[in-house]
Amino acid sequence: MAKIPLTIITGFLGSGKTTFLSEILQNNADKKLSIIVNEFGEVGLDNTILNQAIYHLQERTILLQGGCVCCNKREDLVLQLKEILNNADIEHIIIETTGLANPAPIIFSLLTDxxxxHHFFVNEILTCVDCLNVFSHLQQEEARLQIAISDKIVLTKQELFEGDFEEIINCVANHNAFVEILPKNRIDFKDILTPRETKRLIPLQRNLHQDTTYSLSISFQGLLDWSVFSIWLSMLLYKYGEKILRFKGILDTNEGYPIAINSVLHIIHPPLHLKTWDKERGSELVFIFKDIHKEDLLESFKVFAHLLQQKVVISIH
Ligand SMILES: Nc1nc2c(ncn2[C@@H]2O[C@H](COP(=O)(O)OP(=O)(O)OP(=O)(O)O)[C@@H](O)[C@H]2O)c(=O)[nH]1
Ligand SMILES: [Mg+2]
Ligand SMILES: [Zn+2]
Structure with missing residues (x-):
């Protein structure tokens, strides 16, 4: 039986992996794909976002949440891949790693299990590089490792970037001299899943990322005042600066529809109105941060919730 190609999408926190994945899926609706999405936070939101874009995707999406696929979730990944083997119909597998993952240990597991x-080969490692945040992200070792092992770099958010692309390209090339670097609008989405089995070396360097990044997930029931929330979030991001690496949330709002909100470092992306979601889950927020006490973030949220003057039932993960 022919081996199944496996594409890995990596890139630092909030660099646009899920968005890129949903664009790949929309352009490859004719293929029988299986998707594995790994999220660092205890609460995973990416599958809800993906399901907005692609109808009937849910049954083909596996969510690995509450840990990282390069370290404490690696065995789960191996088990999930073995499970997929029982479904003979799958043509291609796509894995979205967490923004902190080092792809090397993942490749190691695939090539040595x-x-x-005997059943899979790593087709390509695609790394999203966020044009708006690349220079801050490259301060983090995880972001540099992701670029170093990549087969192709996808520059995301290029339409929002007003600086010099050459500067980004030179900086990325310093970490991987041979990699192909393409802005996302030049990606051939039909061709990106074409199988290309090449001999791949088993990575020697398999450092796991440092344990200095934490996540806090908050779920709560009750309608949320969208304007008050956005003011609170802006002030929180302003206060903590680059210590909050990533925030994402799905909010049950007083606007009459749920809203997905994302921030990457200090940039808050335009909110997205969701068409479908699981209302029973209520609102969910995920923070990924370093050098902050979890309790401080939580305290700030509680003060904010109190300001709403309505009863919100909070659960913390
Ligand atoms: N304008 C624009 N926005 C983008 C692009 N890619 C991603 N975004 C926005 O950036 C934010 C984060 O995007 P995601 O796709 O969730 O990023 P991610 O890498 O999957 O994030 P994590 O899984 O949390 O690490 C969202 O608000 C997206 O809408 C892009 O190419 N252009
Ligand atoms: Mg994602
Ligand atoms: Zn990891």
């Missing part, structure tokens, strides 16, 4: 190595 006695079962997986």
């Amino acid at each position: 006695s079962v997986l190595q």
Whole structure:
């Protein structure tokens, strides 16, 4: 039986992996794909976002949440891939890693597992690089490792970037001299999943990322005042600066529809109105941060919730 190609999408926190993945899926609706999305926070939101874009995707999406696929979730990944093997129909697998993952240990597991190595091959490692945040992200070792091992760099948010692309390209090339670097609008979305089996070396360097980044997930029930929330979030991001690496949330709002909100470092992206979601889950927020006490973030949220003058039932993960 022919081996199944496996594409890995990586890139630092909030660099646009899920958005890129949904664009790949929209352009490859004719293929039988299986998707594995890994999220660092205890509460995973990316599958809800993906389901907005692609009808009937839910049954083909596996969510690995509450840990990172390069370290404490690696065995789960191996198990999930073995499970997929039972479904003979799958043509291609796409894995979205967490923004902190080092792809090397993942490749190591795929190439050395006695079962997986006979059934899968790593087609390409695609790394999203966020044009708006690239220079801050490259301060983090995880972002540099992701670029170093990549086969192709996808420059995201290029339409929002007003600086010099050459500067980004030179900086990225310093971390991987041979990699192909393409702005996302030049990606051939039909061709991106074409199988290309090449001999891949088993990575020697398999450092796991440092344990200095934390996540806080907050779920709560009750309608949320969208204007008050956006003021609170802006002030919180202003206060903590680059210590809050990523925030994402799905909010049950008083506007009459749920809203997905994202920030990457200090940039808050335009909110997205969701068409479908699971209302029973209520509102969910995920923060990924370093050098902040979890309790401080939580305290700030509680003060904000109190300001709403309505009863919100909070659960913390
Ligand atoms: N304008 C624009 N916005 C983008 C692009 N890619 C991503 N975004 C926005 O950036 C934010 C983060 O995008 P995601 O796709 O969730 O990023 P991610 O890398 O999957 O994030 P994590 O999984 O949390 O690490 C969202 O608000 C997206 O809408 C892009 O190419 N252009
Ligand atoms: Mg994502
Ligand atoms: Zn990891």
